[in-house]
Amino acid sequence: MRAVLVSSTGGADVLQVTDVDRPSPGPGQVLVQVSVAGVNYMDIYQRTGGTPLPVPFVAGVEGVGTVVEAGTGVEDLAAGQRVGWLRGGQGSYADFVVVDAAMAVPVPDGVQDDDATAVLMQGVTAQYLATDTYRVQPGDSVLVHAAAGGVGQLLTQVVRLRGGRVIGTVSTEEKAEVARQAGADEVLHYDEVPDRVRELTGGQGVAAVYDGVGAATFQGSLASLRPRGILVVYGTASGPPPPVEISQLASGGSLYVTRPTVVHYTASRGELRARTDEVFDWVANGRLRVSIGGRFPLADARGAQEALEARQTTGKLLLRPGDSEPRA
Incomplete structure (x- = not known):
């Protein structure tokens, strides 16, 4: 599968799209095929070393996708279910990612993948x-x-x-x-x-x-x-x-x-679900308008992070593994 690897800390040029083995979920985890990954300042803090991670690592902490496999001990999520995560899914700039089941929240049918990703983090x-x-x-x-x-x-x-x-x-x-x-x-x-x-x-x-x-x-x-x-x-x-x-x-x-x-404001699954449920409800009922600032293919993760760092954008920036060209 493809993944955006951070081989050393530094500028956006350290982001490299490479082929890696598809991971497998462990106990209490799910393997998700990523539909959309969110681009956040957290990703930049990690890349630059402001929020240290052992290198190399796969970038990205947030996204929406479909569960393809559940690890042992996971009882409330199953293959085929659409879920989102804003943490517990390090490595979301990829075709597939392992997510802690406790941090994966169901995405309601009335909310599209792009919109759901835009209102997670x-x-x-x-x-x-x-x-x-x-x-x-x-x-x-x-x-x-x-x-x-x-x-x-x-x-x-x-x-x-x-x-x-x-x-x-x-x-x-x-x-x-x-x-x-x-x-x-x-x-x-x-x-x-x-x-x-x-x-x-x-x-x-x-x-x-x-x-x-x-x-x-x-x-x-x-x-x-x-x-x-x-x-x-x-x-x-x-x-x-x-x-x-x-x-x-x-x-x-x-x-x-x-x-x-x-x-600290999503410390338990109950608190996380209460917040995501309210936000998704606002979106589904038209009370919260979602703004997408740009959609980038996985291969242009560097361009997405550079745009965010330059503070030239309005709205949420997204990475879409299925896209081949940037689009609004």
């Missing part, structure tokens, strides 16, 4: 950020950085579902229109934060900042918060933010800072 992230990390209340104003990105568009919609008001940030006018279509009430350029945020909230500041950018936006995010507001740093696309002086939190108004990860 990113949709579940948006769901837990707005419902748990900071539980958005009706009337809350929040700041969503990179509002035209994959998580940003979904998070904007989830905040709006909960009755919140979204101030989004973008880097271009083209992305501003994407953010508005996702439901952002106000759209700013990054250099307008925090001054315009204060203006738009009557000088008070926002209840929460959802920041997947990191270093480049961190100080402006802190300065945008209302007293007792929370800065949620869920990603570091521009690099890790600087250390925080505890006294800065006090002088800013008894502020909070947190760095959540999807692992």
Whole structure:
């Protein structure tokens, strides 16, 4: 079978499509034929060594496909069943992947493969950020950085579902229109934060900042918060933010800072299923609009990761093993 191998850490040029033996599922695992693999910053962190893995390894952590074989001890999944995973399936940039059965969730008939993949890692992230990390209340104003990105568009919609008001940030006018279509009430350029945020909230500041950018936006995010507001740093696309002086939190108004990860918000199968079931239901009922930023063949995994790193895309990027050419 084909797989995208990372033979050493480094730039996207270390990604190599190669032929490897098809794996077999062990106890508590399933072998899945991959229909679609998601492209995530987690894949880039692994490739560059920011999230270390022993090399060589097969890239990719997320996808949707069909179970072809179940290992011993697997009772709730069977061959022919369509499943998705956002972790527990390292090596998803491949024709086949072994997935921990506890981390494989059924995909309902009303949700297509591409859409399901687009709302696994990113949709579940948006769901837990707005419902748990900071539980958005009706009337809350929040700041969503990179509002035209994959998580940003979904998070904007989830905040709006909960009755919140979204101030989004973008880097271009083209992305501003994407953010508005996702439901952002106000759209700013990054250099307008925090001054315009204060203006738009009557000088008070926002209840929460959802920041997947990191270093480049961190100080402006802190300065945008209302007293007792929370800065949620869920990603570091521009690099890790600087250390925080505890006294800065006090002088800013008894502020909070947190760095959540999807692992801790899907710690059990029950919690994972509750989140994916809700997100899939939103998609099936038309309450959550999915945005696909590009579809790439497995052979162009390098191009997909380079596009994500350059922050030139809007929406979710997908790898499709069955495709031979990139498409929108």
